[in-house]
Amino acid sequence: MADLVFVYGAMGCGKTTELLMKIYDYESEGKIVFFIKPSTDSKGDNKAVNRFGMERQVDYLVKPDESILGIITSLKTLPDAIVVEEAQFLQKKQVDELFLISKDFDIEVFTYGIRSDFRQDEFTGSSRLFTIADKIQELDKKICSCGAKATNNLRLFNGVPTFDGNSILIDNVSDPSYNEETNFSYKSVCGDCYLRIRRKYSNDK
Numbered sequence: 001m002a003d004l005v006f007v008y009g010a011m012g013c014g015k016t017t018e019l020l021m022k023i024y025d026y027e028s029e030g031k032i033v034f035f036i037k038p039s040t041d042s043k044g045d046n047k048a049v050n051r052f053g054m055e056r057q058v059d060y061l062v063k064p065d066e067s068i069l070g071i072i073t074s075l076k077t078l079p080d081a082i083v084v085e086e087a088q089f090l091q092k093k094q095v096d097e098l099f100l101i102s103k104d105f106d107i108e109v110f111t112y113g114i115r116s117d118f119r120q121d122e123f124t125g126s127s128r129l130f131t132i133a134d135k136i137q138e139l140d141k142k143i144c145s146c147g148a149k150a151t152n153n154l155r156l157f158n159g160v161p162t163f164d165g166n167s168i169l170i171d172n173v174s175d176p177s178y179n180e181e182t183n184f185s186y187k188s189v190c191g192d193c194y195l196r197i198r199r200k201y202s203n204d205k
């Protein structure tokens with residue numbers, strides 16, 4: 001029987017490269033991959049691009065209230081594998097559906113995502129994947145600037161660490177001077193550095 005696999009790591013740990021290589025491995029053998037992504041970030045970002053410029057078009061952007069089971073069963077040909085980017089944004093029910101699909105249809109499901117948000121709070125999708133995935137793999141190649149393994153995600157606003165705001169940054173903010181792309185960025189740091197930076201910059205110490 002096929003597995004539901006969750007590959008996780010801090011931002012910038014090379015998840016997209018791993019994911020693109022996984023798709024390549026399947027497709028170079030003539031197999032069919034169905035590549036999906038939760039549509040939570042409304043940027044219309046419908047392709048995965050890594051830092052080396054490799055890219056792959058997303059086959060389907062899944063809305064939070066959509067049934068992945070329904071999407072898969074409506075396909076003319078069932079895929080050999082399903083690959084999910086930004087799996088932290090999946091709903092609990094959608095993760096359960098992916099588990100069911102891996103077993104009932106014998107389709108390998110590879111999900112990629114981050115463990116926690118910039119406040120160390122859980123993501124619904126990752127939390128459910130940690131609970132029910134058949135295999136869990138950590139991508140631990142990302143190194144903090146101090147040399148330790150980077151495990152936490154910092155959010156920077158105009159280059160300054162911030163611990164306020166939504167777990168998911170929303171687009172279409174009414175303030176016309178607000179530009180998510182240029183004002184916000186993320187940095188992966190180790191646990192020690194995360195705590196040190198939070199004590200320095202967070203309002204609730």
Ligand SMILES: [Zn+2]
Nearest residue numbers: 144146190193
């Ligand atoms: Zn560090």
